[in-house]
Amino acid sequence: MFPEDKEHGDRILHEIKRVLKLYTKLLGNPPIWKGYTVIEIPNDWGGQACMTGALLPASSIRDSGKISGLYHEIAHLWNVISGEEPPSRFLDEGLASFLQLVAEEKLLNRDLGKRIDELRQKFLDMTRKHPSLGEISVKEYGRYGLTEASYLIGPIILYIAKDLLRENCLWNALRTFIEEYSEKPAKLEDLVYMFEKTCGSKTGRLLEKLLFTNKLVKLLCEKNSIQEILRELRSSMSSTLG
Numbered sequence: 001m002f003p004e005d006k007e008h009g010d011r012i013l014h015e016i017k018r019v020l021k022l023y024t025k026l027l028g029n030p031p032i033w034k035g036y037t038v039i040e041i042p043n044d045w046g047g048q049a050c051m052t053g054a055l056l057p058a059s060s061i062r063d064s065g066k067i068s069g070l071y072h073e074i075a076h077l078w079n080v081i082s083g084e085e086p087p088s089r090f091l092d093e094g095l096a097s098f099l100q101l102v103a104e105e106k107l108l109n110r111d112l113g114k115r116i117d118e119l120r121q122k123f124l125d126m127t128r129k130h131p132s133l134g135e136i137s138v139k140e141y142g143r144y145g146l147t148e149a150s151y152l153i154g155p156i157i158l159y160i161a162k163d164l165l166r167e168n169c170l171w172n173a174l175r176t177f178i179e180e181y182s183e184k185p186a187k188l189e190d191l192v193y194m195f196e197k198t199c200g201s202k203t204g205r206l207l208e209k210l211l212f213t214n215k216l217v218k219l220l221c222e223k224n225s226i227q228e229i230l231r232e233l234r235s236s237m238s239s240t241l242g
Contacts, residue, residue: 001040001061008061012038012070019071019103023078026102027175030077031182038070049073068104075099078178083185086142090188090211093147094138094154095174101155116159116226123152123220134221138211139188156226157210163230164206164237165199173198188212202237 001009016036024030030051037053040061047069048055054073060066075096082091104110127133132144138157141147162170177186177194188211196204209215219229 002058005040005058005061011064012061015067015070015107016074018107019074022103022106023075023099026099026171027078027178031080031178032077036074036077047073049076051077068100068108071103071107072096072100075103080178080181081185083187083190084139084142087147088138088141088188089147089150090138090141090154090157091186091191094150095158097151098155098158101159112159113226116156119152119155120220120226123149123156126152127217127221134217135214137213153216156220157207157216159226160210160216160230160233161195161203161207164234165203169199169203206233206237 016038020036032051034052038061039053039055040058041047041055043057043059045055045057047057047060054070056070056073060069073096076092078099079092079095082089084091088094101110101112101115104115105112123133126149130146130149133146133149136144136146138150138153141149158170173195176198177191180186180194181190192204192207192211195207216229219232223229223232
């Protein structure tokens with residue numbers, strides 16, 4: 001910490017302990033643990049994280065309202081090595097962004113559904129700037145240089161899975177996936193297989209649609225809310241997917 005920000009150290013340490021406890025409860029111990037160090041950097045420097053700590057801008061240290069940035073960086077402790085070529089960033093940034101929102105809900109009492117609707121709007125804004133997003137699947141984001149979309153679509157897909165499945169099933173599937181691929185590369189197909197193995201064939205087919213087609217993008221454009229999308233997908237799982 002900068003000397004003038006020493007008073008914020010205890011709060012940051014408290015938040016690190018809280019969010020580590022939450023993520024460990026949901027996903028088990030991180031695959032690699034070597035302790036965690038947070039280093040404060042000037043606001044005009046770029047933040048960064050690795051498996052041993054994070055560089056956070058001074059504003060994120062001083063402003064308690066920006067603590068979710070720390071939640072996001074710590075969530076990367078549960079990332080697996082991507083075997084995608086090129087990576088879509090769903091397996092790292094998509095998952096970390098979802099975990100961040102779950103931490104905001106559990107630790108800061110923020111409305112998860114409202115936050116997902118905000119991401120939906122940001123994604124629609126992005127599709128207007130990059131129309132090709134409406135035609136490609138998540139798997140193709142790396143190929144088209146649109147990996148930033150994974151920060152938005154990742155939490156939406158995992159929120160949908162959380163709503164349509166038993167919540168314990170979602171966390172069991174993710175926990176098993178992280179354990180299985182803690183020492184070897186994983187692809188999106190491996191994630192789908194783990195959900196199918198853990199939660200059933202309907203779930204596997206649903207995730208295939210969401211990750212390997214542009215079905216979700218069409219729904220995001222056509223429907224007025226995430227709740228409308230959930231109703232359609234719930235109906236689809238009961239009929240055409242069955």
